[in-house]
Amino acid sequence: MQADTARPASRWPGAFLRRLMAAMLTLAALMLACAVAPAQEATQGPIRVTDIAGREVVLPRPAQRIVLGAWVSLDALSLLHPDPVSLLAGWAEGGSNGIQPAILRDKFPAIGKVPVIGRGTLDSISVETVVAQRPDLVVLSQFDAFRYGAGAAAKPPALAQLEAAGIPVVIVDFFLDPLRNTEASLRVLGRLIGREAQAEAFLAFYREHLTAIERRLAAAKPAPTRPSVFLHAFATRPECCFSAGPGTIDGFIRLAGGHNIGVETLTGPVGQLSLEYVLARNPDIYVATGVSGGAAGGFALGPGVSPQRAAEGFATLLKRTDLAALDAVSKRRAFGLWHLFVHTPLHLVAVEALAKWLHPELFETLDPRATLDEINARFLAAPLSGTFWVGPNAAGQP
Template sequence: MMNRATGLGRRAAALVGLALSLLLAAPAAAKDIRVTDLAGREVVLKEPAKRIVLGAWVSLDALSLLHPDPVSLLAGWAEGGANTIQPAILRGRFPAIDRVPVVGRGSFEAIGIETIIARQPDLVLLSRFDAYRYGSDAAPGIAKLEAAGIQVAIVDFFLDPLKSTEPSLRILGKLIGREAQAEAFIAFYREHLDRIATRLAKDTVERPSVFLHAFAARPECCFSAGPGTIDGFIRLAGGENIGAEKIPGAVGQLSLEFVLTRNPKVYVATTTSDNADAEAFALGPAVPAEKAARSFARRLEGRDLAALDAVAQGRAHGLWHLFVHTPAHVVAIEALAKWQHPGLFSDIDLDATLREINSRFLAAPLEGTFWISAGDHAPRR
């Protein structure tokens, strides 16, 4: 009897041990992915998003920093806005971009909600500009999407980029299962911005007045930046944006008389590469250095600008306008720091910064000419 009882006990213990080992070996129940977006809304996914619809004002560049094939995540996107920078950059590496369904164009209000629902996304990404374009109330289409069981997350790389870029990248990293990649870029981004802020804090420096001439390829003058967006870049880099003195919103127009009277210390023109006039001032993807230099020299010869001391004395520069839509804007801030305080930031190498972003982070590198200074004959890329 003792032997039989002992045998039963051993078998029972073995069964208990087997059950425990199977329990421990079984995969833990997957936890929901939960984030709080920039509007304070909770977003919940069962697993990392694999079918994303992008609003017009969320640049695919942000996903490109975190994911090796950002186009593979797209179930659809809205044309226009921030996404105008993407096809030229991504088409060569990801031809599938031309097959991404278009769900609408421009503002979120103009996008067909039914079209988005038909794409069956697991996530819709909108910028604050998409979602709150006309005030504090969210666009009504958001509630319709959520009623259909589609999660909507709001991020921002445009309206207040210095405040919103890092939390927006963390939100995206978590929602697509690329948190480590998000933290790696944030560390790089923070290191470069902290270097600028630290030097300006340690030195007593005069903040030069700066005229940011937005859309400088246009014949009419003078579009510029008010508070927010690139105004924050100018201030972080140690300058004072004269546009903020007159323009209440993010973008507006200054009179040529005001600009000439204010006579800023530094002139910075922004432009893109999609101008209708092939000879117009151009910067951006695939723009050759020679064309950028030639077109910028022509722009500075215009009668509206020649009277500025900044132009006459060689303190005139050009910058790719669409840096305002991508976290790669850290390069633009470094450029502004060098131009506004050339002695203090002479050691900053813009080419090296962009090369590191291209090699370490971007799935589709930024290749072209993205900045220029007066007198450059072959500006670096």
């Protein structure tokens, strides 16, 4: 009997102690959570960034309803977010956004229901329509908001009205000075939508590829000469010759080791060169830019364009009498490039293609196609599918 009563008496203190210990651990965890919570809230706090125009932008939390200006390619958000269309509370049609429905419609059919708040320039945007969408952020291009970088004195009324309405507006730039502003712009967007890690991952890839080109050019002995380049923008236009001045594609040409003849006469980022000037300058390299769509059989590049169509359209373009007189055409140093590369961080692919065209021996192993394939696989919400460059022999062969 004594032995029987001794057993429960010996077990009872151990069970009690285990329950007591568990209670104490739970209490300690609760106390720790209470102590840490204020610090976590303080860390999360408001999101503060400085955009590329030097303006401070403050959000209470990551943006979930964004209105996108016409000259901010949705590609930038597509690099950061798995469903960029879900972020859109509205957008302006035209501009660099003209090609987005073709790229994203199959994967994100909701793009067809995104409210339109204007078309083209910022002047066309209805501030009342923007306010009605209840956005927590408006994203505008410096091209639109500050007219070729003219500064705050040129601030459009629509921008002032949006700010007066209490709607945060961030200014980014992937067009006017893309090699200078792309990294800062994408980093700001990543922070404002809570996708900083995604922004940094792409920017590491971006910088690695561009730096490789710079280093190879710098290390070449003897130093390579810089071929002169005529960048023929929107080459299907009947009149010649719309081109690039300082900024925009000029930066791509310089980084790739070439000299853009447009900067010799143009003072703005885009402008018209006379045919007489182009013929007299007789550049070493001819690069035409094109977009998808247009007349059947005409020069086209971009989403949905087949290699055959790109090659045939480019061959037809080069038969124009005003272009056939160029040595670059007769010597088969003529190439075509998708024009919308200039509005997106994906322009690093264009820089690689240009480097390969300008210095084929130096960049023999460079593979822009592989770079685009990796971007499609690792970063873009919807792969960029189509033909985006063309050479004198075959489409897609830089």
